[in-house]
């Protein structure tokens with residue numbers, strides 16, 4: 001039997017697509033082995049979001065070639081899409097396919113086996129108008145399933161290379177999303193995380209079907225308990241989306257709304273599509289519509305031209321908006337983007353200091369947010385034993401508002417919706433006590 005090994009770099013979308021590519025191989029009778037073992041085919045799913053992503057992708061390709069020089073080495077993903085030539089220059093690379101056309105990967109591998117010639121199957125992504133249908137009916141993690149609903153992005157923020165790697169925004173057909181949602185529920189998943197490159201942009205390329213329509217349709221999927229949106233831009237949260245968030249029992253009280261910077265001059269140079277004031281008003285509106293919602297965000301610090309004052313403006317805004325967690329990134333010059341060519345780059349030390357202060361602020365805000373729930377009973381879906389304290393009998397899962405909670409439990413509870421009382425809050429892992437399983441009984445009202 002043929003064997004295949006995978007290595008995935010980068011984001012959750014790549015992880016999702018590796019699972020989908022594995023399904024193709026499985027259907028062709030392949031067995032999966034670890035990446036450091038001998039395999040007949042190696043698939044490296046690459047990332048190009050930073051220059052480091054490119055470098056690490058090349059390292060992994062070389063590692064695969066060393067591992068078994070006789071194997072077929074196939075490279076896919078964002079770096080493969082933007083730089084196929086660089087990849088084909090690495091001795092031992094046999095097949096390169098970008099972020100489209102992966103359903104033909106096995107044909108390309110066969111072609112290479114017959115001709116012994118490298119196959120370059122990368123096409124112009126800017127011409128792609130159709131969503132690439134790659135199904136993932138099951139995942140290695142049994143509790144939360146990702147469901148990719150869209151591809152690409154039309155925004156062209158000045159720091160980001162992703163539109164060049166993924167192309168323009170394409171939404172997955174509603175029938176296809178719903179079909180996969182049903183499959184996932186049948187496979188036992190209670191929670192679906194809607195993912196994509198610009199997830200909240202779902203429907204922008206469709207006439208009369210928008211994100212809110214999809215959310216309502218998913219709300220009607222029987223057996224599905226939770227719907228989470230991986231990320232949504234402030235501008236994409238309109239009245240109709242707020243209405244679903246507010247009225248659907250299945251929508252998680254958690255939103256990830258990238259801020260990136262809290263100063264108008266920086267936002268403008270980033271070519272983000274909102275001002276500080278617009279972002280603030282949107283968040284306040286959501287906080288009113290969904291009391292206790294947890295809002296997480298991404299922040300880039302040290303963007304070219306960011307002065308101390310601009311940074312402080314952002315710091316104060318973040319404090320004011322009471323995020324439940326921040327993902328903080330120092331700005332990194334991505335070759336090929338307009339921001340990489342901007343002159344007033346910020347010193348690395350200054351960036352590091354700004355990152356550290358924001359990480360401390362994130363810890364403080366996370367603790368504040370979690371403390372609001374001390375003594376409350378939350379719905380948690382346990383995912384696995386708590387590895388960090390082996391033999392403790394503790395299990396770890398997330399509440400609908402994205403608090404990580406550990407509590408004494410057992411294997412039977414994994415994947416079930418459990419009511420757990422929060423005894424001790426923290427900035428990362430909260431501790432609680434199991435109350436009961438709510439799967440089999442009608443779901444209580446949202447105010448737990």
Ligand code: SF4
Pocket residue numbers: 153154155156157160161162163197198
């Ligand atoms: S919205 Fe901006 S940061 Fe996000 S993928 Fe599109 S271009 Fe990149």
